[in-house]
Amino acid sequence: MSDSNHISGADAIILALQAEGVETLFGYPGGAIMPLYDAMFRFGNQMRHVLTRHEQGAIHAAQGFARVSGKTGVCITTSGPGATNLLTGLADAFADSTPVVCITGQVNARLIGSDAFQEADILGLTTPVTKWNIRITCSEDLLQGLSQAFYIARTGRPGPVVVDIAKNVLLEKIHFDYQICAGMPSYHPEPVPDDKKIRRAADWINQSERPILFWGQGVLLANASNELRLLIDKAGLPAASTLLGLSAIPADHPLNMGMLGMHGNYAPNVLSAKADLIVAVGMRFDDRVTSDPSTFLPNARVIHIDIDASEHGKVMQPHLAIVGDAARVLRSLLDYVEPALHADWVAEFRVLQEMETDKVMNSDLSLAGEKIQMGAMIRRLSERFPSNTLVVTDVGQHQMKVARYYKFNTPRSMVTSGGLGTMGFGLPAAIGAKIACPDQPVLALIGDGGFQMTMQEIMTIVQEKTDVKVVLLNNGFLGMVRQWQELFFAKRYASTELLNPDFVKVVDAMGLPSKRISTSRETDSGIDWLLTSNGPCFLEVVTDPEENVFPMVPPGVPVSEMWLEKKLTLIV
Amino acid sequence: MKNSYLVTVYAHDRIGLLLRIAQLVSRKNLSIERLTLHESAVPGVTWINLVVKTDSHTIHTLVKQLEKQIEVLQAFHVVEPVRVGFSESEQKTRQLIS
Ligand SMILES: Cc1ncc(C[n+]2csc(CCOP(=O)(O)OP(=O)(O)O)c2C)c(N)n1
Numbered sequence: 130m131s132d133s134n135h136i137s138g139a140d141a142i143i144l145a146l147q148a149e150g151v152e153t154l155f156g157y158p159g160g161a162i163m164p165l166y167d168a169m170f171r172f173g174n175q176m177r178h179v180l181t182r183h184e185q186g187a188i189h190a191a192q193g194f195a196r197v198s199g200k201t202g203v204c205i206t207t208s209g210p211g212a213t214n215l216l217t218g219l220a221d222a223f224a225d226s227t228p229v230v231c232i233t234g235q236v237n238a239r240l241i242g243s244d245a246f247q248e249a250d251i252l253g254l255t256t257p258v259t260k261w262n263i264r265i266t267c268s269e270d271l272l273q274g275l276s277q278a279f280y281i282a283r284t285g286r287p288g289p290v291v292v293d294i295a296k297n298v299l300l301e302k303i304h305f306d307y308q309i310c311a312g313m314p315s316y317h318p319e320p321v322p323d324d325k326k327i328r329r330a331a332d333w334i335n336q337s338e339r340p341i342l343f344w345g346q347g348v349l350l351a352n353a354s355n356e357l358r359l360l361i362d363k364a365g366l367p368a369a370s371t372l373l374g375l376s377a378i379p380a381d382h383p384l385n386m387g388m389l390g391m392h393g394n395y396a397p398n399v400l401s402a403k404a405d406l407i408v409a410v411g412m413r414f415d416d417r418v419t420s421d422p423s424t425f426l427p428n429a430r431v432i433h434i435d436i437d438a439s440e441h442g443k444v445m446q447p448h449l450a451i452v453g454d455a456a457r458v459l460r461s462l463l464d465y466v467e468p469a470l471h472a473d474w475v476a477e478f479r480v481l482q483e484m485e486t487d488k489v490m491n492s493d494l495s496l497a498g499e500k501i502q503m504g505a506m507i508r509r510l511s512e513r514f515p516s517n518t519l520v521v522t523d524v525g526q527h528q529m530k531v532a533r534y535y536k537f538n539t540p541r542s543m544v545t546s547g548g549l550g551t552m553g554f555g556l557p558a559a560i561g562a563k564i565a566c567p568d569q570p571v572l573a574l575i576g577d578g579g580f581q582m583t584m585q586e587i588m589t590i591v592q593e594k595t596d597v598k599v600v601l602l603n604n605g606f607l608g609m610v611r612q613w614q615e616l617f618f619a620k621r622y623a624s625t626e627l628l629n630p631d632f633v634k635v636v637d638a639m640g641l642p643s644k645r646i647s648t649s650r651e652t653d654s655g656i657d658w659l660l661t662s663n664g665p666c667f668l669e670v671v672t673d674p675e676e677n678v679f680p681m682v683p684p685g686v687p688v689s690e691m692w693l694e695k696k697l698t699l700i701v
Numbered sequence: 702m703k704n705s706y707l708v709t710v711y712a713h714d715r716i717g718l719l720l721r722i723a724q725l726v727s728r729k730n731l732s733i734e735r736l737t738l739h740e741s742a743v744p745g746v747t748w749i750n751l752v753v754k755t756d757s758h759t760i761h762t763l764v765k766q767l768e769k770q771i772e773v774l775q776a777f778h779v780v781e782p783v784r785v786g787f788s789e790s791e792q793k794t795r796q797l798i799s
Pocket residue numbers: 523524525526527528550551552553575576577578579580602604606607608609610
């Protein structure tokens with residue numbers, strides 16, 4: 130072996146990333162990772178590096194990138210504070226099963242454990258919020274560690290992986306013989322579904338009179354939207370989505386009954402208690418969906434299909450658990466189910482849908498008042514933006530309004546922080562989404578509280594010329610918390626009113642075209658402006674300050690007793 | 702009802718393994734009553750025994766989550782109170798691995 134076969138660890142990482150098909154990196158440099166940045170530069174910046182303004186922004190951008198494209202997002206930071214700034218994003222990606230590989234710098238191996246400058250125990254800190262992590266202190270372990278990281282992040286139930294690399298490894302010479310990982314002896318990401326169980330599931334579906342299919346993000350992760358649609362069409366299954374499952378089936382599909390859970394739709398929540406069979410696909414019975422699990426699904430047999438066996442029985446004990454990839458299981462189920470309509474059962478949904486329209490939607494979606502209502506603005510955006518638009522939200526009332534009122538038509542067109550509910554996620558995630566799908570419009574819908582958590586990323590948009598249309602829904606409050614204070618804490622608005630800057634001026638000063646609207650009359654002209662602006666821009670929408678999100682399942686109340694409107698009961 | 706459970710884990714050894722296992726236990730809000738860990742008959746494979754006091758639902762979910770970890774080859778628990786020596790299932794797994 131001649132010396133010319135040997136390259137630095139940093140150069141080897143670049144080549145390894147290229148071998149993995151990585152074209153974009155999101156990151157932030159610093160001491161321990163500088164050799165890698167230098168390698169990027171010396172390689173003539175063949176890969177695009179997006180310099181965010183905070184490492185949290187980098188990982189959320191990598192998440193947004195992964196969520197819309199299905200590819201693994203890659204994030205690079207330095208040791209110590211650079212790496213600790215990733216924690217929120219790792220926890221978010223872990224909760225929402227997002228494939229992300231984070232390469233973090235670490236101090237030189239001989240300094241590890243000595244409280245060296247910018248040393249933090251990243252292996253220890255990230256263990257509870259990663260699917261896998263590894264610390265690499267000698268160069269022989271580098272290539273295998275990287276290939277396993279990519280393999281683990283994207284296979285099975287995806288998730289975030291951290292590769293913590295000591296600085297000496299970046300400088301040492303190694304022989305580059307990178308091999309894409311094709312398997313690991315103790316890790317079986319593709320369980321083979323049990324055909325007998327699938328046949329039994331089909332029998333149960335065929336016998337059922339009042340079935341509902343629940344689906345979650347597992348369907349999107351498995352690219353199983355088609356299979357799902359074919360199954361519900363053939364078996365006549367009314368279906369409802371979790372927050373993260375939205376967009377797998379077009380909003381207007383007649384059997385799509387909307388969203389489950391706390392602020393979901395009335396019909397699927399109420400009728401879940403009447404159902405005799407639940408087919409749950411790629412969802413994990415989060416408490417925002419079940420409320421109190423002991424009161425959830427009192428009359429149904431439950432079939433739970435998930436690739437992650439540890440989800441079976443974690444919250445709900447299913448009557449039939451099928452371990453497997455959603456696409457694969459749904460495809461086999463499709464062969465075994467018989468055509469059915471369940472017309473009477475579907476009619477029950479229609480009655481409740483009308484109640485929800487009457488009591489909630491008609492007023493939520495009205496543009497007649499002076500003040501702009503979030504829901505009305507969102508529905509209007511949904512009507513006017515192209516159908517291939519990718520919508521990214523932050524967390525709070527506006528997020529629930531988007532989930533309820535934006536009509537998603539194409540799989541993976543909705544990106545939101547579900548499991549962790551991370552404020553500040555929206556803006557950087559939208560940047561990642563646009564970079565992954567440059568040909569699709571990207572609309573970021575963000576509250577005034579969450580915007581101020583990561584608003585520095587406006588500069589990333591400007592520097593990278595990322596064409597994101599940012600819509601700030603400004604109600605002057607931490608709206609979702611204020612709603613709970615109004616309903617359950619006798620309107621004691623403790624620390625939820627915000628003194629906000631002049632957002633238009635701030636964003637304008639950062640170099641992004643900005644505009645404000647504050648009356649319903651301006652809705653369409655505001656949207657015209659977004660649609661006709663070339664490149665990224667920022668629209669502040671001043672909304673009704675004390676609007677609420679209904680319907681609602683208050684904490685502890687069975688989902689079947691969901692409230693359509695405000696009640697004067699105090700529950701804390 | 703709470704019981705003492707003996708949980709056995711066979712896993713590829715590497716830095717951070719015990720941390721990952723212990724963290725899953727503490728996430729279930731359990732404390733580890735006893736813990737032993739040594740190399741198994743197969744070089745590179747660590748054999749971990751731990752005892753926790755909990756109910757049967759929690760122990761089932763814990764063991765499934767342990768089993769899911771990337772380097773874990775096998776994880777299982779014995780329902781009966783802990784005895785000295787090896788249980789039948791422990792012996793079986795030993796044979797399986799060696
Ligand atoms: C990082 C973080 N901190 C706190 C919370 C708790 N929280 C949930 S929603 C919310 C209010 C969000 O307010 P805003 O961003 O203005 O959106 P709105 O609800 O008004 O639409 C808060 C504080 C959170 N989800 N994330």
